[in-house]
Amino acid sequence: MNAPSSPYRGRFAPSPTGALHFGSLVAALGSWLRARHAGGTWIVRIEDLDPPREIAGAANGQLAALSAFGLASDEPVIWQHDRHDAYAAALQQLVAERRAFACWCSRTDLQRSGGLHRSPCVAAPDATRAPAWRLRVDDETIGFDDVVLGRYEQRIAEAVGDFVIRRVEGHFAYQLAVVVDDAAQGITEVVRGADLLDSTPRQILLQRCLALPTPAYLHLPLALDADGRKLSKQDQALPIRPDDPLPALRRALTFLGIAPQQLQGLHTVDALLRQAVAAFDVAAIPRVGSIVHMRHGLS
Numbered sequence: 516m517n518a519p520s521s522p523y524r525g526r527f528a529p530s531p532t533g534a535l536h537f538g539s540l541v542a543a544l545g546s547w548l549r550a551r552h553a554g555g556t557w558i559v560r561i562e563d564l565d566p567p568r569e570i571a572g573a574a575n576g577q578l579a580a581l582s583a584f585g586l587a588s589d590e591p592v593i594w595q596h597d598r599h600d601a602y603a604a605a606l607q608q609l610v611a612e613r614r615a616f617a618c619w620c621s622r623t624d625l626q627r628s629g630g631l632h633r634s635p636c637v638a639a640p641d642a643t644r645a646p647a648w649r650l651r652v653d654d655e656t657i658g659f660d661d662v663v664l665g666r667y668e669q670r671i672a673e674a675v676g677d678f679v680i681r682r683v684e685g686h687f688a689y690q691l692a693v694v695v696d697d698a699a700q701g702i703t704e705v706v707r708g709a710d711l712l713d714s715t716p717r718q719i720l721l722q723r724c725l726a727l728p729t730p731a732y733l734h735l736p737l738a739l740d741a742d743g744r745k746l747s748k749q750d751q752a753l754p755i756r757p758d759d760p761l762p763a764l765r766r767a768l769t770f771l772g773i774a775p776q777q778l779q780g781l782h783t784v785d786a787l788l789r790q791a792v793a794a795f796d797v798a799a800i801p802r803v804g805s806i807v808h809m810r811h812g813l814s
Contacts, residue, residue: 523555524703527586528693530562531574537755538708538738539577540584540767544791545735545800546706547586548771551792558700559588563596564692583757584764585784593700595692602687605695605725606648606680614724615680617646631676648681650721657716662733663800664709669716678717690717698727709734736801738770760784772799 527543529535535543550557559581561574578592609615619638620628628637634651652675658668671678680691697705705715712734722729755763764784768791769775777794781787 522703523550523553524558524701525550525553525555525706526558526560526697526700526702527581528560528562528696528707529574529577530565531569531577532565533570533573535577535580535755535757537763537767540755540763541738541770542706542708542735543581543586544584544764544767545733545771548791548795549704549706549733549797551788552795552797555703556589557586558590558593558702559586560593560696560700561595562689562692563594564686564689566686580755580757583784584760585788593696595696598692598696598699599687601695601699602681602692605691606687609650609680609724610648612724613651615648615650616677618649618677618679619644619646631673632678633672633676645683645685647679647683649677650680650717650724652677652720657719659715659719659729659732661712661715662704662731662797663736664712664734664802667712667715669713671716671720674713675717680721690714690721694718694721694725694727697730698722698725702730704731704733706733706735709737733797735771736803761787764788770801772796772801 525546527546529539529543547557559578561577563569563574574594581587606615616634616636617640618632618636619641620632620636621638624637625632632649640646652672654670654672656668656670658666660666678688678690680688682688715732715734719729721727761782761784764787765775765778768778768787773791773794773796778787778790781790
């Protein structure tokens, strides 16, 4: 299904730490539906910033699974491992403007200061080891109006303190990379799971510091296991089957608020997606997650 040209630009950005699971499918489908319903563009970005946690072949497996569910990126897939120069330039800008600083504080140091970093550093500079780089956080409240969840506010200094934007190992942190990439790709609305809701104020703060535009935000309800925990890539009891996508696709569409009767009599991925675009209503998206029972997969 080809997307017409439109100013709306959305994205799905998985990390290659495992196979696509039902919660990932909900996030991908929710963002795709929002873009298609707006007549816009949908982009896939692979957030491969954390080599120790990545699984060889996972990213290509995720892309193949998305394709099986009819969710193909409208533009070439962006891989964050190719974007380090852009993140380094952003960090350099923040350092030059005295918003970012080198930090040698250890976990023990942070525990002694209450678990959060608040300027100034407890530890002295140490030329024998590499520092982390943190964003200096002022005592202010950052808020935004989520499309589904409404107003959300956070005092970042109290919630997370001065947060890391480049780790000791040299890897750029998610918070910095996602802000740089969303701006570079012209993303107008970020649609993702509600587990990332509390990251959004940090990203808005970084956008302001870097003079980047702030997109709209829509946080989707989470698919939960029988114990009420968010499904994860490590939860092998809840698979989806790219070789048999229709059951999981139907389940994900109803999870996002589309009535099952609106999907009856449709027996191909393309037919389901076309009907889903027509039936999609952002006001019908639940505000809270629900338990998904798929102990033996969806087949």
